[in-house]
Amino acid sequence: MVKPxxxxxxxxxxxxxxxxxxxxxxxxxxxxxxxxxxxxxxGRYSPSLEIAFQIAHVFKVPLEEVFHYPxxxxxxx
Amino acid sequence: xxxxxxxxxxxxxxxxxxxxxxxxxxVAAYGGYVVVxxxxxxxxxxxxAPYAAALLWSVGAAIVAAIVAEVVxxxxxxxxxxxxxxRDREIGRLGDHxxxxxxxxxxxxxxxxxxxxxxxxxxxxVIYLCFALSAVLGNVxxxxxxxxxxxxx
Numbered sequence: 001m002v003k004p005x006x007x008x009x010x011x012x013x014x015x016x017x018x019x020x021x022x023x024x025x026x027x028x029x030x031x032x033x034x035x036x037x038x039x040x041x042x043g044r045y046s047p048s049l050e051i052a053f054q055i056a057h058v059f060k061v062p063l064e065e066v067f068h069y070p071x072x073x074x075x076x077x
Numbered sequence: 078x079x080x081x082x083x084x085x086x087x088x089x090x091x092x093x094x095x096x097x098x099x100x101x102x103x104v105a106a107y108g109g110y111v112v113v114x115x116x117x118x119x120x121x122x123x124x125x126a127p128y129a130a131a132l133l134w135s136v137g138a139a140i141v142a143a144i145v146a147e148v149v150x151x152x153x154x155x156x157x158x159x160x161x162x163x164r165d166r167e168i169g170r171l172g173d174h175x176x177x178x179x180x181x182x183x184x185x186x187x188x189x190x191x192x193x194x195x196x197x198x199x200x201x202x203v204i205y206l207c208f209a210l211s212a213v214l215g216n217v218x219x220x221x222x223x224x225x226x227x228x229x230x
Contacts, residue, residue, distance in 0.1 A: 032160075
């Protein structure tokens with residue numbers, strides 16, 4: 001059954017906090033198209049673990065500060 | 078205006094343009110073929126209509142038209158990204174998977190029709206119809222996923 005992804009992200013806020021990094025700049029640094037960055041940012045596409053880690057590395061933050069899955073906080077505490 | 082705000086701009090990757098081109102070409106080529114064959118039948122039983130040349134021209138023209146359109150699409154906006162990433166490959170696989178089912182249906186149908194002794198007209202046309210449906214549904218799937226969200230199962 002097709003269902004929407006529950007993964008949310010803070011990529012837009014992180015881009016803003018990093019000198020208003022453009023989607024094109026982020027896309028170039030992680031090796032994807034700008035359209036893929038747009039789709040990830042809007043929650044229309046769940047990236048692979050590798051891309052997720054690459055995005056976190058660009059912003060120099062842990063993965064959990066970029067992506068969030070409902071319930072993950074409650075389960076770990 | 079802040080450069081960060083162009084978030085929702087609808088731009089296409091080269092792969093999305095290719096999906097649109099192949100969709101339009103498949104519909105136009107098969108539609109043109111049907112119109113020509115129905116015109117040639119001119120009241121006779123459909124199986125007696127000359128179809129072979131129209132079918133071959135339709136398939137050939139579709140291949141050439143798709144290649145030319147893709148070259149033109151690349152030349153019109155040379156600054157557009159030609160990159161193909163993991164999302165493009167995933168969408169491509171999904172579209173091909175959807176379209177593939179109709180190729181199988183066409184092959185099995187043609188095999189059964191040949192065994193049952195159907196006229197070659199119907200065998201050739203069921204194969205071409207399934208090829209066309211495969212291209213249309215596969216590329217419609219790609220366009221929908223490019224415009225919407227990737228399905229999660």
